[in-house]
Amino acid sequence: MQSDIEIAQAAEVWPIDDIAAKVGLQKHEVEPYGRDKAKINIDPTVARKTALGKLILVTSINPTPAGEGKSTVTVGLSDALALAGKNVMIALREPSLGPVMGMKGGATGGGYSQVVPMADINLHFTGDFHALTSAHNTLAAVIDNSIYQGNPLNIDPRRMIWKRALDVNDRALRHTVIGLGGPTSGVPREDGFDITVASELMAILTLSHDLMDLKARIEKIVIGYTYDREPVTVKELGVAGALTTLLKDAIKPNLVQTLAHTPTLIHGGPFANIAQGTNSIRATKTALQLADYVVTEAGFGADLGGEKFLDFKVPLLGKTPDAIVIVATVRALKMHGGKAKDDLKTPDVEALKRGLANLGQHLNAMMRYGVPVVVAVNRFVTDTPEEIETVAAYAREHGAEAYLANVWEQGGAGAPELAQAVIEAVERPSVFKPLYDFEDEAMDKLNKIVTTIYGGAGVELSDKAAKQLKQFAKYGWDKLPIIMAKTQYSLSDDAKKLGAPKDFKIHVREFVPKLGAGFLVAMTGSILTMPGLPKHPAAYDIDIDENGHITGLF
Template sequence: MLSDVEIRRQAHPQSIGKIADRLGISHDLLLPYGREMAKVNSGRLLKTKGKQGRLVLISATTPTAAGEGKTTTSIGLGQALSRLGESVCLALREPSLGPCLGMKGGATGGGYSQLLPADRINLHFTGDFHAITSANNLLSAVIDNHIYQGNKLNIDPRRVLWRRVCDMNDRSLRHIVLGLGGKLQGIPREGGFDITAASEVMAMLCLAESQADLQQRLDKTLVAFDYDEKPVYAGQLKVTGAMLALLRDALHPNLVQTLEGVPALVHGGPFANIAHGCNSLIATRTALHCADWAITEAGFGFDLGAEKFFDIKCRLGGVDPVVVVLVTTCRALKLHGGQQKKHLGEKDLSALRRGLVNLDKHIENVLKFNKQPVVALNSFSGDPVAEVALIEARCRELDVPFALSDHFARGGEGAIALAEQVKQIADSAEPYKPLYELDLPVEEKVRTICREIYGAHDVAFTKQAEKDLRQIEVLDLEDLPVCIAKAPGSLSDDPKLIGRPRDFDVTVRSIQINSGAGFLVVLTGDILRMPGLPKHPAAENWSLSEDGSIDGLH
């Protein structure tokens, strides 16, 4: 099979105007970025009469080093529905530059289920991440300048909560000291950087319903406390108008296409292990407005991204999927059963049987939200027939629909069976049921997620977390949903515990208030909001060809 880059070189993408035509989007609502990309003025578009499309959520079993392929499956399913004569639009997250250059590589699918233009989407795209970085760091600069220029708001430099961001994996910036160099260089204090995908500005943009809503969210963002222990909000610094101006174009979703010409709105990119893991609400609503089927995904496994999709995005945004597709692979389940990565190409039914418990737990979790899962087995070349049969038999035993999907090698044609399963189940969909009620105490919300979704025995709160809980109570923010930051590679908060861990406790280290985004970030275990690079970053394999394409970006 050809490489991803070779497949892209042979592609013949349509003009972005023709892609807009497929969705009924008038060209006067497009802000083109060359021939193959455009922003869509969704504010004007959503005021027009549109469709009431059905939403499909793509999730997965717990991530492994073998990869599961949610994005590739999303694209393949969209192409398959299109081949069946359906009107469809994808609504996906934007890749973060840091992981593209680090361990993950590109995030635009693969094989014959890719987004185009892949290199531009993965690198800079239409500048949304840069805009979010600039808006975030403008607020940081204004906070430090305010303290330096007399500190009228009486901000305690030791209690500044707002951190700078950059879209790069750089562990050296996690903890820094600012203002060194003398009297003219500012007030010295400790600070640090998060990755842009973890910025609260990213979370706000992805949950905002409109420009006015984003402005309100920016205004009420908690950034610090003063010397009298009173909260300081971004609106008090009179900078949110400028932040909104920097985010003007970033608020509009980006229109691109798949290899087979299926429209895709790619917008927003919060990580699911440290943020809410979903693309923008505006893009999702736009896809539902323009097509009969909208396909979206939530980051990492169902325990992380999909739980937040239901308990945060669906609750705040009023959307509700008709089907949940659980993506898994033979290789991933064998890893959960203890098989070593170097032997993944070998048949091992014993390891696969042991690893099936991970799939079992995720199926249980989907049902907790009153949704019917479809298990999509993402096919790899050389998957033993007996292993495929074993997974299908387990699904049959649990009365869960199953589809073997070969979209990587065959594009939409390879996902026809999955598309037919999705169409069949969608007709009997029931409204989703949230996992917890918002009036529960914060500790109980956290315990509910950890016990019900992760399978934990209990939750331990550190002294810092208990202090944070008291602060949340003082600020009267207890009715906010919770966004748990957790290791993605395990159902527990310990990435070494594979499969389906039992009888473990989750440790809550601290709780951060994201009042603008409208949720509380619960930090567990050793989770970090700024990743580091691996020993051999993916960037080592990149090169620029004479035709302008990037080799090594997968």
């Protein structure tokens, strides 16, 4: 059986101009990066047709090592819609190099439901992440230089919140000391690194409508506090223009294609467990202007990416989803039911039934938004007919229909019924109901997320977090939207609690204000903003020969 990269390398990839032409882009709107990828330079707010396309949000149950294949289903569903004669585009996030070289491997779908050029997308692509990393660290350098050059802004080095960033998984950089080496080497202080996808600049890039919006948001970034405990912003440092200049090309969405030549925009990559977890507003709006059906994806499970898309991105996007697809697998549900990873190929309806509660919680959570919900069962060859029917029956009991997605093996041809169900779902009337109003108190927002989306009992704040909320009220930040930084593996903040735990509380240890992005990050449990490498990183398996032929990239 061929690996994902072998399938991708054997594919017939169309010239990017041909893909652009499929959605009506003119040559002057396309900036090629080689033969098979390009930047798109259009104003997504200028109407190109009478109505925006239908928006389909793909999310999933809580991920497990067994795999859910959310991106694979997103691509396969889109190709299936294209086979049904629909004008379709995909809007996805860009993979981060850290997980590609770490635990996750590639992130462009799988099998015959992939986006290509797979290797380029998973590696340096068009340089967006490098531009973000450069801009982030330029700001860090300017901050320390300001402190060294007499500290005119009265910045307290002990109260810095702007760290440095790299797009790697490197636990050794979580906590560092900088400025050592004597008087000419800066002012010694504690520091640390975040992974680039956790940078506020990444969040800002994906939320900005244009260059001037990007610049205005960058100016609002709070980098730390003065000795008088007043916030210090990038505007006061005077480098918003320079940082925006570094990101002038990164703000443009990237155009590629699926194996079946469905046009795909890949842009931005904030993680859903530590940021908002969606591709850029600019990419999604562009796709909605160009296509009749737009399939997009929110990171990790519906408790993280799904909730953040619906409660945070939708108001900024100005367009609600017309349907939501929840991806599940029999294998992952059996793990949620307590079955060991090494034994998932063995049929076990009882373990599956125990794990279905996880799907049930996500169904309830997504249905409360008032948008039609469809379940996609990503099929593995070891799934039995009885197991598949058990999932379908459970979904029906909860008011949704489940459809097979055999897209890893067959591409779009493996999901005709799922595509038809989505076509019908987007035409059903719906009234979108956000979980909270932006003006709600922070604790009200937090409790609504935990009780309604996670199925928990509420929120507990550490002394530090409670003190921060009081301080934020003084600055007028206390009613900002909430982005939960939480483990993706559980509905709770304990990664080991699988299934659908009850009566748990989410423990918020601190808040991180991100004024440029426009939200407060609630740090819960032991979540980290700089991942580490596993015992056997994916990098051990990646190689290249004298002809530039890559192997082992998933």
